[in-house]
Amino acid sequence: MIIDYDVLVLGAGLAGMRAALEAKRRGASVGVLSKVHPLRSHSGAAEGGINAALDPGDSWEIHAFDTIKGSDYLADQDAVEIMCREAPRDLIEMEHMGVVFFRGPDGKLGTRAFGGASKARTYFVADITGQALLNALYDTILKEGVKTHDEWFATALYVPDGTCRGAVAIDMLRGELHLLRAKAVILAAGGMGRVYEPSTNALICTGDGHALAYRAGAPLMDMEMVQYHPTTLKGTGFLMTEGARGEGAYLTNKDGERFMQRYAPKMMELASRDVVSRSETIELAEGRGVDGCVYLDLRHLGAELIHKKLPQIHEIALNFLGLDMVEVPIPIRPGMHYIMGGVKTDSDGATPLAGLYAAGECACVSVHGGNRLGANSLLDTLVFGRRAGAHSADYVKSVKPLESGEEFLKSEQQRIQALLDRPYKGETHARLRLELGTLMDDKVGVYRDEAGLQDALAKVRAIQARAQSVSVQDKGRIYNQALLFALELDYMIDCAEATIMSAIERKESRGAQARSDYPKRDDANWLKHILVTQTPGADPKISYQPVTITKWQPMERTY
């Protein structure tokens, strides 16, 4: 079947729903497609909060400076300015949609402190901020009647004659393949956490959006910038929100020492994430950890505060480790959390590929540069989701409808049938996923070096070759999950390749890229973005783009 829209939004997390809402409000016909029900999107997992300089004592300039400093000066300052200036409006708009934000005594929105920020500007709902935002946005798209295709899985973008005109997707519940034809497509498919194992990300975060754009010829930017969160739970890798440290929790080593005093004496536990993750990694390497972990100590905060403001992480630690954080410190380690890199866009979400927009974690505007500040990502999804929705709604007005697409749908059908028909040769998606994830964590994690990265690239290429013989045993049509997992594995491999290639290219240490063989930041040579573009029949191509600097000249970064 072929279904037509003006704007097709691929993804129903915060970025996707915000984009859809805006495009609809501006008169476009909008369809949203999501591989899980919108409420199951990973945005719901965001615990800590969302940033905006709303308080009279704060200003968008200070927010912008914190963001740029946090990014290790790799963020594009024009885009950061837009985000920080528009943040208060977007936050208030969400409040008007019904988000039950925490209030101060005067009934106005109240804040908590977050890492890397010089002011307390993080707005929150207990430790379920993402979920509260996701619920409110979903409720609003129900109110406004935005059409969603739930549990539809995108397999490819439709790009006839160099413009993006839709996507092919499997309707999982019925097992049918459809072409969603559109005048513009907004990619909002979220992150790629599962390329690493362990990761704080949900199982659905497999970099589909990154890979779909990459395959369609759009460049991926800043892909070496993979954020490790300093506090992820031992074993499972679940996130212990930064809100915990915002409320005053300590990080301690095996001797009970608050080790951050040796690395960031001013900001202590609330230094920027890359800084804290590296400090922990050094503590571990120098033997001051226990069983590969250091501790997050909340005991002095008291039971009441923990139950009131951090119920979710309390429950998770209790459930998965049997530890009550009211009474004992919780073992944690740095773990893959967020990808700063993504499909390159301008500040309206437009990518270099005509008709293709991107927003949210799969996009790279770039406002996060080398390191994203906590609570800036939810903000990014809303501001740039809205802007992509607005711009695309205008853009489609001058785009003619299309008749073609039948052929493309057929070719996708054949590609997928061929995958289903592959004979079993012993290779499974589950094994390759695990191999890929552990490899990435091991070689492309907090610290990197040339030998390790080259080794990782060779191994990923080998995994790529082996993935060609992964077979799907499930021969059912309806809700064939094994088929999805095989397709996701291919997406993840593409993301891994782009990440490693960019990491090899950047011969300096900046933000999340810490190279033990090039330990210094090198502004003379590397104050620029690295872009990777897939080229048919050849190795992906590397190119550069200068960083936009408006007011803030690069300085040394101390916390």
Next chain:
Amino acid sequence: MHVKMVVGRYAPDRKLDGELGAPYPPPYADKPRKTYQTFEIDLHDEAMVLDGLIHIREHVDDSLVVRCSCRCAICGSCAMWVNGHAKLACTTKMKDVIENGTVRVEAPPAMMPIRDLVWDMGPFMEKMRSVKPWLEGKPVSPDEEYRVPNEAMDELVQEVSCISCGACLMDCESYAVNEKFLGPHALARAYRYANDPRDSMQQERLKEYSDPNGVWDCTHCYECVHVCPKGVAPLEQILKIRQMSVAAGYTNNAGTRHALAFAESVRDSGRLNELTLMPKSLGLFNIKAQLQSLPSAFNLLRAGKLPPIIHHKIPGVTRVKAIFKKVGGPLT
């Protein structure tokens, strides 16, 4: 830990190996039967039920289908029946549910199965949509937030914690016998908006939620409170809507009349007058409904279950009246 996982499987487009399950008891007698397959697996001692299912999917049979994503009770994907009760597979410890080395998982009979453990979310989500779960905001300047006390927001956080997993609806006793009942999840969401100080539609909402299939159709079975993995306690939210709607004067419905008749009888005689309860609940002038209930009355009579015709007051009923006075409310 060695576990025998008995998995209820379902595939509308294929025949499955294994034993076709017995039909469910009423009220699910006409629901699709599943094929039960047993998998013997080894897991670590702290494993969750979901870990077992993922293990099977990854290492034994890749055609086993289960929705899951976050693995820690955040996304709401993995609600299913574990040993005949609604649970989230990802936070249910295997060792807590295992019985004689066995645990049984399946899609709940209250929901239409799609494939294996995946059930149709359509009706569940439609119930939520039908309570108009969105803010119809009071006028406010676009540049400023609403000014409301933090306590008013805090009061709603309990519902906002709901992850729409469906566990409550799958075990709701009222839903089991009446598919039109809005159900615990939707009504909890309804409360969240009805009691939001920023909302302008409170009156309309309260009226609507008091209609048939709304708050008064809940039978207080407490299942929803018991199974909810996020402490939403839907029944508590339902009871709050009831109070709000009675206070707002939406009493012209069977549910309120029933509650009021119940209380009136206790106030006036110290005990329940079951004979007048029914006509008062249906509405004293609702002759049609009263006639419709006659057959049940005859059945009760035949079985010797009809309450005594002459209703006696208990001694000391004045003291009961005093209690009512002290509590206050519509009956004083």
